[in-house]
Amino acid sequence: MKVRFWGVRGSIPVPGRTTNRYGGNTSCVEVRPDRGDPIIIDAGTGIRKLGKSLMEEAFGEGKGRVSILISHTHWDHVQGLPFFSPLYRPGNQIQIFARQRDMHLEAVFSQQHHGAYFPIPLSDLHADMQFHEVIEGARFEIGEAKITCARLNHPWVAIAYRVDVDRAAVVYCADTAPFDDLLLGRDFIEKPHLGTLPPPVRDELAQMRAGVVALAKGADLLIYDTQFTPEEYKVRPHWGHSRPDDAIEIAREAKVKQLCLFHHAPLRSDDDNDRILQLARDTAGTLPVISAYEGLEVQL
Amino acid sequence: MKIRFWGVRGSIPAPGPETNRYGGNTSCVSVETSSGLVIIDMGTGLMHLGNALLAREFGKGQGRATILLSHTHWDHIQGLGFFAPVFIAGNQFTVWGPGGSPEVLEEILEGQMDPNFSPLQTLRNFSASFDVKAATDAFAVGGVTVRAKEHPHGQTTALAFRIEDAGKTFVYASDVGYVDGFDDLIELYRGADVLLHDTTYRPADQVTRRDRGFSSYEEACEAAIAAQVKRLVTFHYDQDYTDDDVDEIVAACEARLAPHGIAVTPAREGDELTVA
Numbered sequence: 001m002k003v004r005f006w007g008v009r010g011s012i013p014v015p016g017r018t019t020n021r022y023g024g025n026t027s028c029v030e031v032r033p034d035r036g037d038p039i040i041i042d043a044g045t046g047i048r049k050l051g052k053s054l055m056e057e058a059f060g061e062g063k064g065r066v067s068i069l070i071s072h073t074h075w076d077h078v079q080g081l082p083f084f085s086p087l088y089r090p091g092n093q094i095q096i097f098a099r100q101r102d103m104h105l106e107a108v109f110s111q112q113h114h115g116a117y118f119p120i121p122l123s124d125l126h127a128d129m130q131f132h133e134v135i136e137g138a139r140f141e142i143g144e145a146k147i148t149c150a151r152l153n154h155p156w157v158a159i160a161y162r163v164d165v166d167r168a169a170v171v172y173c174a175d176t177a178p179f180d181d182l183l184l185g186r187d188f189i190e191k192p193h194l195g196t197l198p199p200p201v202r203d204e205l206a207q208m209r210a211g212v213v214a215l216a217k218g219a220d221l222l223i224y225d226t227q228f229t230p231e232e233y234k235v236r237p238h239w240g241h242s243r244p245d246d247a248i249e250i251a252r253e254a255k256v257k258q259l260c261l262f263h264h265a266p267l268r269s270d271d272d273n274d275r276i277l278q279l280a281r282d283t284a285g286t287l288p289v290i291s292a293y294e295g296l297e298v299q300l
Numbered sequence: 301m302k303i304r305f306w307g308v309r310g311s312i313p314a315p316g317p318e319t320n321r322y323g324g325n326t327s328c329v330s331v332e333t334s335s336g337l338v339i340i341d342m343g344t345g346l347m348h349l350g351n352a353l354l355a356r357e358f359g360k361g362q363g364r365a366t367i368l369l370s371h372t373h374w375d376h377i378q379g380l381g382f383f384a385p386v387f388i389a390g391n392q393f394t395v396w397g398p399g400g401s402p403e404v405l406e407e408i409l410e411g412q413m414d415p416n417f418s419p420l421q422t423l424r425n426f427s428a429s430f431d432v433k434a435a436t437d438a439f440a441v442g443g444v445t446v447r448a449k450e451h452p453h454g455q456t457t458a459l460a461f462r463i464e465d466a467g468k469t470f471v472y473a474s475d476v477g478y479v480d481g482f483d484d485l486i487e488l489y490r491g492a493d494v495l496l497h498d499t500t501y502r503p504a505d506q507v508t509r510r511d512r513g514f515s516s517y518e519e520a521c522e523a524a525i526a527a528q529v530k531r532l533v534t535f536h537y538d539q540d541y542t543d544d545d546v547d548e549i550v551a552a553c554e555a556r557l558a559p560h561g562i563a564v565t566p567a568r569e570g571d572e573l574t575v576a
Contacts, residue, residue: 011382012347012379012382013315015313015314015315015316015319015324016315016324017320020316020320023316024313024316025315045312045313045315048312048539073416075381075417079378080312082374083311083312103416114411115455115456116372116373116408117372117377117412119456119512119513156415156416156419186415188415188420188421188422188425190425266347266382267351
């Protein structure tokens with residue numbers, strides 16, 4: 001399979017000269033099995049250009065099929081979807097997978113297309129769209145690919161996906177905080193109080209962490225949310241993002257073959273990202289580390 | 301008045317080297333008036349404006365600004381959750397926008413912060429005061445007069461704003477797709493020192509996308525001529541246009557307007573335009 005990055009940024013798109021090399025689009029990764037239909041993970045603004053590229057293939061004739069795995073529905077992971085050209089061509093079949101919410105997923109995505117925010121309602125999109133609700137622990141197949149899911153530590157809950165196909169595995173772990181300081185869920189945390197965690201919370205976090213390590217076990221590529229530097233994490237542990245060192249720890253424990261830093265902070269310049277990558281490589285030792293940039297392709 | 305462009309792009313932010321010169325952030329313009337700061341639209345450019353404001357009284361929770369909102373499509377509100385001054389207690393913002401009632405407008409802005417989509421969960425988690433009002437035909441911001449008028453924008457409408465300060469006039473008319481010509485709007489634009497007008501498309505591209513409710517640069521030029529404005533600012537470039545495409549739009553406007561003595565300033569991220 002081939003993995004290609006179309007959007008690598010967290011929080012909000014950041015156009016400008018300081019982001020030319022890594023790219024300013026929000027999260028979107030394409031997974032291409034050797035045979036069969038593409039799988040897309042997350043629908044940040046990067047999905048716009050991916051959609052244009054897909055229109056050059058069967059999607060332009062209304063004969064395309066694609067599955068989109070959504071880690072969670074925060075804006076930076078869904079805001080490109082209304083600009084995904086294959087949705088506007090009758091005949092295309094688009095399966096959207098995302099974590100179960102209180103509301104049905106189709107209702108969640110309909111809100112993004114509400115007339116107050118976007119001119120074209122979800123119901124007017126011409127492609128055949130189907131919504132699939134998944135929860136952590138779910139296993140399903142997309143063509144020859146096997147998909148597994150684990151829960152992440154993020155406000156309102158995000159999930160990580162593992163895609164196994166062509167005798168290789170890629171794991172997408174965004175967005176998540178580390179698993180030692182705070183349990184993030186439905187509550188809004190204005191000012192975090194760090195201290196000793198009550199045992200049930202500590203156990204839940206430990207279980208979540210074990211789930212992520214198990215999901216990543218032996219993967220060829222682990223894509224991991226490393227939005228924060230250690231200094232930034234100290235101020236914002238409740239935002240639900242990790243540091244490169246957290247990713248390295250998980251990668252080592254899971255014995256992954258390669259770690260990819262991902263979900264770069266919006267105001268991080270290309271030079272900053274270069275430095276963060278170098279630091280991570282210094283720490284990681286023999287574990288190969290790369291940093292995601294728009295256009296990066298990894299053959300697994 | 302000092303006008304500054306923070307986001308000049310339409311529909312969705314467009315990062316990449318091909319948009320470096322004009323900028324890829326969505327709509328946001330700041331106007332320093334004799335009665336304080338006025339911000340027009342809250343696209344992704346608003347984040348960068350907000351970060352710049354932290355160096356001023358807004359960093360100390362002593363800032364006050366008026367926000368004029370043309371409409372609530374994503375590209376005009378998506379910067380709000382990243383506008384640092386709203387997270388500092390003491391700052392005060394008054395938003396004037398469409399919707400006919402403050403409750404309706406607030407509900408729409410609240411929808412953006414819904415926990416499914418944003419970790420903020422609700423506007424109530426802002427620390428600054430954030431007062432939402434329905435724009436009326438005319439209202440005052442201190443000594444500055446603002447007039448607002450609806451114009452057609454695809455299936456919906458957006459507001460155009462005319463700001464008059466100490467005898468000078470700035471008109472903001474983005475996201476307008478004229479249906480029966482622009483006669484109704486000319487009175488709002490008339491004689492403006494600066495008319496910022498939607499120039500999303502080249503005429504040939506607009507033909508196939510007329511239902512989207514945007515202008516071609518030709519329509520912007522014709523409106524500028526009819527209203528006898530002094531300067532046209534091109535704005536809200538299509539997300540697929542490169543800098544070279546925008547150069548072409550700007551050159552075409554200059555060629556059309558020069559014989560009428562109307563100057564052209566392209567909106568470019570970071571540029572400032574003083575109206576005095």
